[in-house]
Amino acid sequence: MSSWLDYTINGLIVGNVYALVAVGLALIFGVSRLINFAQGSIYLVGAYVGWVAVVQLRTPLIITIILVATVAALVGLIIERFGLRPLQNSVRIAPLLATIGISFVLDQIVMLTFSPNPRALPSQLPDIRFQIGTGTIGPLDLLIAGVGITSALLLFVFLRYTKLGWAVRATAQDRDAAMQMGVDVNRVNQAVFGIAAALGGLSGMLVGMYYNQIDTAMSLQATLKGVVAEVVGGAGNVPGAVVGSMLLGLVESYGVAVFGTSYRNLFAFLLLILVLVLRPNGLFASARQAPPEPLTGTFIAPSRPVRVPHWALLTAVGAFALLPLLPVSSYVLQTLINAWLLGMLALSLTLVAGTVGQVSLGHAALLAIGAYTSALLSLRLSFPVGIAIICGGLMSAALGTLLISPSFRLRGHYVSIATLAIGEIVSLVILNWEPVTNGPIGLSGIPPLSLFGYELVSAASVYWFSFAVMVLLALLQARLLGSHLGRSFRAIRDDDVAARAYGLSLNRYKALAFIFGGFAAGVSGGIAAHLYSYINHETFNTQQSILALTVVILGGLGNVAGAILGSVALVGLPEAFRIAAEYRILIYGIVLLLLVRFRPQGLLGTI
Amino acid sequence: MAGIAPLLSLRGLTRRFGGLTAVDHIDLDLGQDELVSIIGPNGAGKTTLFNLVTGLDRPDAGEVRLDGKDITGFSAERLAGHGVARTFQLGRVFGNLSVMDNVLIGAHARLRAVKPAIPLIGPLLELGLALLRPTSVKAEEEQLREEVRAILKRFGDRLLPRIDQPAYSLSYANRRRVEIARALALKPRLLLLDEPTAGMNPTETAEMQALISELKAEGLTILLIEHKLDIVMRLSDRVMVMDEGKKIAEGAGEEVRDDPKVIEAYLGHGLSQGAADERESAA
Numbered sequence: 110m111s112s113w114l115d116y117t118i119n120g121l122i123v124g125n126v127y128a129l130v131a132v133g134l135a136l137i138f139g140v141s142r143l144i145n146f147a148q149g150s151i152y153l154v155g156a157y158v159g160w161v162a163v164v165q166l167r168t169p170l171i172i173t174i175i176l177v178a179t180v181a182a183l184v185g186l187i188i189e190r191f192g193l194r195p196l197q198n199s200v201r202i203a204p205l206l207a208t209i210g211i212s213f214v215l216d217q218i219v220m221l222t223f224s225p226n227p228r229a230l231p232s233q234l235p236d237i238r239f240q241i242g243t244g245t246i247g248p249l250d251l252l253i254a255g256v257g258i259t260s261a262l263l264l265f266v267f268l269r270y271t272k273l274g275w276a277v278r279a280t281a282q283d284r285d286a287a288m289q290m291g292v293d294v295n296r297v298n299q300a301v302f303g304i305a306a307a308l309g310g311l312s313g314m315l316v317g318m319y320y321n322q323i324d325t326a327m328s329l330q331a332t333l334k335g336v337v338a339e340v341v342g343g344a345g346n347v348p349g350a351v352v353g354s355m356l357l358g359l360v361e362s363y364g365v366a367v368f369g370t371s372y373r374n375l376f377a378f379l380l381l382i383l384v385l386v387l388r389p390n391g392l393f394a395s396a397r398q399a400p401p402e403p404l405t406g407t408f409i410a411p412s413r414p415v416r417v418p419h420w421a422l423l424t425a426v427g428a429f430a431l432l433p434l435l436p437v438s439s440y441v442l443q444t445l446i447n448a449w450l451l452g453m454l455a456l457s458l459t460l461v462a463g464t465v466g467q468v469s470l471g472h473a474a475l476l477a478i479g480a481y482t483s484a485l486l487s488l489r490l491s492f493p494v495g496i497a498i499i500c501g502g503l504m505s506a507a508l509g510t511l512l513i514s515p516s517f518r519l520r521g522h523y524v525s526i527a528t529l530a531i532g533e534i535v536s537l538v539i540l541n542w543e544p545v546t547n548g549p550i551g552l553s554g555i556p557p558l559s560l561f562g563y564e565l566v567s568a569a570s571v572y573w574f575s576f577a578v579m580v581l582l583a584l585l586q587a588r589l590l591g592s593h594l595g596r597s598f599r600a601i602r603d604d605d606v607a608a609r610a611y612g613l614s615l616n617r618y619k620a621l622a623f624i625f626g627g628f629a630a631g632v633s634g635g636i637a638a639h640l641y642s643y644i645n646h647e648t649f650n651t652q653q654s655i656l657a658l659t660v661v662i663l664g665g666l667g668n669v670a671g672a673i674l675g676s677v678a679l680v681g682l683p684e685a686f687r688i689a690a691e692y693r694i695l696i697y698g699i700v701l702l703l704l705v706r707f708r709p710q711g712l713l714g715t716i
Numbered sequence: 717m718a719g720i721a722p723l724l725s726l727r728g729l730t731r732r733f734g735g736l737t738a739v740d741h742i743d744l745d746l747g748q749d750e751l752v753s754i755i756g757p758n759g760a761g762k763t764t765l766f767n768l769v770t771g772l773d774r775p776d777a778g779e780v781r782l783d784g785k786d787i788t789g790f791s792a793e794r795l796a797g798h799g800v801a802r803t804f805q806l807g808r809v810f811g812n813l814s815v816m817d818n819v820l821i822g823a824h825a826r827l828r829a830v831k832p833a834i835p836l837i838g839p840l841l842e843l844g845l846a847l848l849r850p851t852s853v854k855a856e857e858e859q860l861r862e863e864v865r866a867i868l869k870r871f872g873d874r875l876l877p878r879i880d881q882p883a884y885s886l887s888y889a890n891r892r893r894v895e896i897a898r899a900l901a902l903k904p905r906l907l908l909l910d911e912p913t914a915g916m917n918p919t920e921t922a923e924m925q926a927l928i929s930e931l932k933a934e935g936l937t938i939l940l941i942e943h944k945l946d947i948v949m950r951l952s953d954r955v956m957v958m959d960e961g962k963k964i965a966e967g968a969g970e971e972v973r974d975d976p977k978v979i980e981a982y983l984g985h986g987l988s989q990g991a992a993d994e995r996e997s998a999a
Contacts, residue, residue, distance in 0.1 A: 411811050411884040585847060592846035593830055593857065596817040603810035610770060610804075611902065612796030612825030621843050715812060 114244030116366045117359065122250050124358025125257035126319070129312035130335030131342065131350035132264065133305025139281035139345040140294075140301050144522040146208040147188055148309050149332030150215035155181045155310025156317040156327060157219055160230050170233050174256070174311065181310020182303040184215070189302035194295065195706060200410045205468065205522055206662065206705045212328065213655055213698030220325040221691060227324040230317035253315050260308055261351065268347075273300050281345065309335075329651060330374070333533065336526050337381040343391020353392070356380075375537050378530040385527055386515040409466060409602065409666055412710035417670050426580060433569035442568040446640070448680040449575040453633035454653070455660040455672035456582055457626035462658065463666030463715065464590065465622045466602030467524045469513075471532020472630060472657050477539060477649040479505040479631025480638035481546060484555045487639070494559045498635035505631025510623040517619045520605065532654060539646040551645025558639045575636055579673070582629045587669050589625060590716065598622055599667070599716075652694055659701045665711030674712060721784050723748050723937050724769070724906055729778035731764055738764040740961035741778065746906075751928075751938040753948045755972075756958035757981060762941045763805055765958070766908050769939070770802045771795040782906065796825040799905035803895040803912060805941070811884035815875055818883050818894050819864045822901030829856040860901075867897050870927065889920045896927070907931070908939045913947065925951065949973070957981065 130148055137145045158180045162173040192211045196203045234252060238245040268274040273296065279287040280297045288294055313331065317323040338357045342349025357377060364376040384392065433442060454476060462468045483501030486492040492500065512535070516527035539546045546552070558565040558574060565571050589595060597618050600608045605615060638644050660679050664671025679700070683693050704711065722745035731739040738761045746752050754762050767773035769780055771792035779788040782798060790798070801822070810818050829852040830845045832838050845853050868875045871893050878886060883894055892912060899907055912928065913921045925947050932938060932951065942948050948955060949969040957965040957972055959981040965972045972978055 409812070411882060413882070588847055588849075589843075592849065593820070593824070593827060594843065594846045596813060596820060597824065599813055599817075600810045600821045603812055604808045606772060606792075607804065607808040607810065608821070609792040610772065610796060610802055611821050611898065612793050613821070614793045617839050621839055624840075625843065 112243040114242055116362045118244055118246055120359035120362030122253050124355035125253050126312050126316050127334050127338045127357055128351045128354035129308040130331055131338035131354045132347055133308045134335050134339040135345055135347045135350035136301045136305050140297055143204050146332055147212040148335055149328040150212045151181050151184055151306045151309040152313035152331040153219055153328040154184050155313030156323040157223055159314030159317055160228055177310045177314045178307040182307040185302040185306020189298055202409050203705050203709055210698045210701035216328045217695035225325050227322050229321050230323050232318035334377055337377050341384045343393050349391055349393050371541055378534050381530050382515055409715055410709045412714045414714035414716045433572050439568040442572045444684045446572050446575050448676045449579045450633050450637055451680055452579045452673045452676035453582055453629050454657045455676050456586055457630035458657045459661045459667055459672040460626040461622055462661055464598045469528040470525045470654055471528040473649040473653040474532040474535035475505045475509045475627050475630035476634030477535055478508050479634030480644050483635030484552045484638040487556050494556055494639055498632055501635030502628040502631035506624045506627035509627035510620050513623055517616050536646050553643045555638050555642045583669050656697055659697045662704050663711055665713040665715050667716040668713045671711055671713035722746055723783055725781040727779050729768055730776050731768055732776050737961045742963055748937055749935050750953045751932050751951055753940045753942055753952040753955045755948055760958040761961040762958055766910055770800055801899035801902040801904035802908035803899055803910055805910040807891050809883040809891045809894050812882055814882055815879050815894055819897045819901045822898035823860045829853045867900050889916050906937050910941045913944055
């Protein structure tokens with residue numbers, strides 16, 4: 110049995126690794142007020158470059174370290190130059206979406222190059238342990254600590270004693286003033302992204318060596334952990350990020366000691382939610398400091414929505430309703446059923462992210478809640494399927510809103526972090542709550558779709574059912590947008606301070622949007638569960654959240670018709686061009702990036 | 717105001733940011749129908765004072781009373797329900813909303829039919845009523861739209877022809893007008909105007925001054941932050957001068973203008989526009 114000292118050492122070592130990611134995030138946030146969601150992807154790149162160096166090139170350790178840091182820094186520079194610099198003068202949502210898109214593109218490139226199977230990453234160090242009191246420490250622990258401390262020292266010297274370092278600090282304090290004093294902000298950004306990426310890449314390599322395993326799922330976890338550590342320490346606060354990382358490492362290590370490994374991530378995310386709610390500016394900021402985001406400035410791009418005439422909408426609805434009567438293959442119908450299910454999710458997300466401006470990255474969790482509720486009610490309590498699906502929608506509305514409610518007081522990027530974490534928490538709870546959810550085995554034998562006792566067997570009947578539900582939800586949402594709630598939601602999105610000054614309670618209206626949106630997503634998940642007949646904790650994953658977000662941006666934020674058009678396009682076009690499944694996520698990521706850069710208002714425009 | 721309780725009363729109002737005391741023990745009474753101006757160099761704490769009165773920030777010490785009722789630390793959304801409306805220094809219209817919708821938001825705190833005041837289920841009923849829209853809700857909405865058109869008429873042909881245009885497409889001066897229209901839609905008991913003529917040319921400034929004087933004549937109680945001293949002198953019943961968070965003078969316009977402390981505060985600090993202003997609003 111390991112001693113407490115062992116858990117402490119383990120916690121500090123893991124904390125050291127998190128610190129390498131978190132310090133980079135803090136530097137970037139400091140100079141550009143941006144949470145870099147691609148940081149985990151650079152970490153992933155670092156791990157795989159490390160693998161190539163160690164396993165294929167058989168480089169000595171010091172060369173491996175230099176190689177990893179160099180390649181990672183290059184990736185960071187490319188991201189800054191081509192991904193973010195063109196967006197410098199755009200609205201605040203643009204760089205947020207860009208880093209999300211970049212992260213997906215990088216992850217997919219790594220996955221396509223190296224396959225998603227885990228690989229071993231040997232540390233090239235002798236496997237000995239030194240006894241210290243009741244605990245032990247190995248050479249790898251010392252290496253990690255050494256890299257951590259060396260990086261910290263180098264960074265300190267850089268920030269303190271070099272001209273570029275001063276420029277970085279000046280920019281972090283007041284970007285406009287720094288620019289007026291002749292600081293080249295582009296060079297500062299470059300330096301910061303390069304350093305952050307080098308540190309992130311090293312961190313990925315060290316983690317790979319520590320667990321002697323790397324796989325492509327590391328990326329999202331690393332981003333989340335780094336962000337947790339950074340936010341705990343206070344966004345943009347570099348020493349805070351180090352302390353936050355150590356704290357996170359220790360909390361996780363002790364948590365694992367008490368409750369077991371499968372709960373490791375749960376502690377990280379609970380810590381995040383706790384800090385976001387209680388001290389959104391981090392543990393070391395005074396509680397009433399002004400938030401580190403500007404109070405003015407628009408979050409989304411202004412645009413004039415394209416007015417789709419009523420007859421065109423009616424024709425489109427009529428044509429799709431009549432489609433199964435024509436001699437089309439069931440493959441076409443299956444594809445469109447998927448589009449309608451995604452359409453419901455996109456309606457939900459376009460309301461939450463587009464109309465109210467809460468860019469949710471964990472929207473698939475709402476699908477999961479609806480799906481599990483509906484499946485369990487029909488399996489265990491023999492609810493009729495139609496009723497079970499409605500209950501699934503209601504449960505998603507209620508539970509989803511309750512879970513997200515702590516983040517109602519957050520703005521901008523913080524909402525995205527919180528929703529990402531909440532999505533992870535939901536999936537972890539599903540995985541660990543075995544008596545109810547069957548844990549990793551999942552739920553099988555879910556009764557098929559039926560309506561008033563008639564099973565929907567044929568593809569055409571399922572098609573009509575899902576299409577009708579989606580159209581109904583779309584009509585309801587359009588009606589909602591035309592009411593005083595529609596303008597209230599949009600007012601909160603455009604300027605929450607002015608909205609509050611005119612009596613709009615942010616909690617109340619954000620909750621109403623999540624209730625309405627949660628219902629649509631839950632219904633979509635419920636239908637999916639009965640359609641697939643088998644679901645588990647991975648059926649509804651972050652990829653779906655990102656796909657839905659891409660759909661929403663493609664269609665136009667808040668745009669009901671756009672959400673459906675986007676769904677048909679993103680589900681239908683890859684099928685039409687027979688694009689292999691593994692390339693699709695890559696394409697979604699690229700589409701997202703291109704949209705943010707060239708048509709941020711989407712096809713039909715922001716409403 | 718002898719004998720009558722003031723509509724707004726500030727006592728020892730204080731707000732500190734770190735080592736800086738942005739608002740330092742401010743006392744002020746504002747009687748019914750009165751127009752009081754707050755002047756002072758940039759960074760004097762005027763906007764912070766507005767934020768404290770309107771609930772966007774909480775004071776570290778002191779109290780705010782509205783009509784005798786202690787409203788210290790009330791949230792902004794709650795104060796809107798008590799009839800406190802304000803405009804913002806840098807202009808905060810809802811960019812993607814039409815002029816009509818912007819001004820309708822001003823009337824939000826007055827919605828009754830669609831927003832039943834029942835705890836817990838009230839919000840759900842609001843959602844249901846918004847979707848079903850019974851006649852009472854439709855009638856309320858239509859009546860408010862009529863009111864908005866009446867308010868926009870006050871601005872001549874500046875806003876009415878643009879009623880369906882999104883606010884981001886408006887000129888700077890028109891955005892300021894939309895802000896004032898939005899504040900009027902609240903039917904405020906107390907109106908706080910933060911530099912309503914900033915960035916306006918002389919014609920536009922004169923129009924705005926005429927409008928404010930009209931509102932005053934209609935019996936609206938107004939607290940005004942303004943840099944253009946001629947407007948301040950013409951409109952104000954009283955003037956309060958702030959410097960470095962403190963009240964350095966208060967009284968009739970001419971008295972205050974000739975006060976050596978006031979002259980020193982202005983000349984000593986200069987009247988540089990810009991950076992200090994922004995710092996003040998960010999705080």
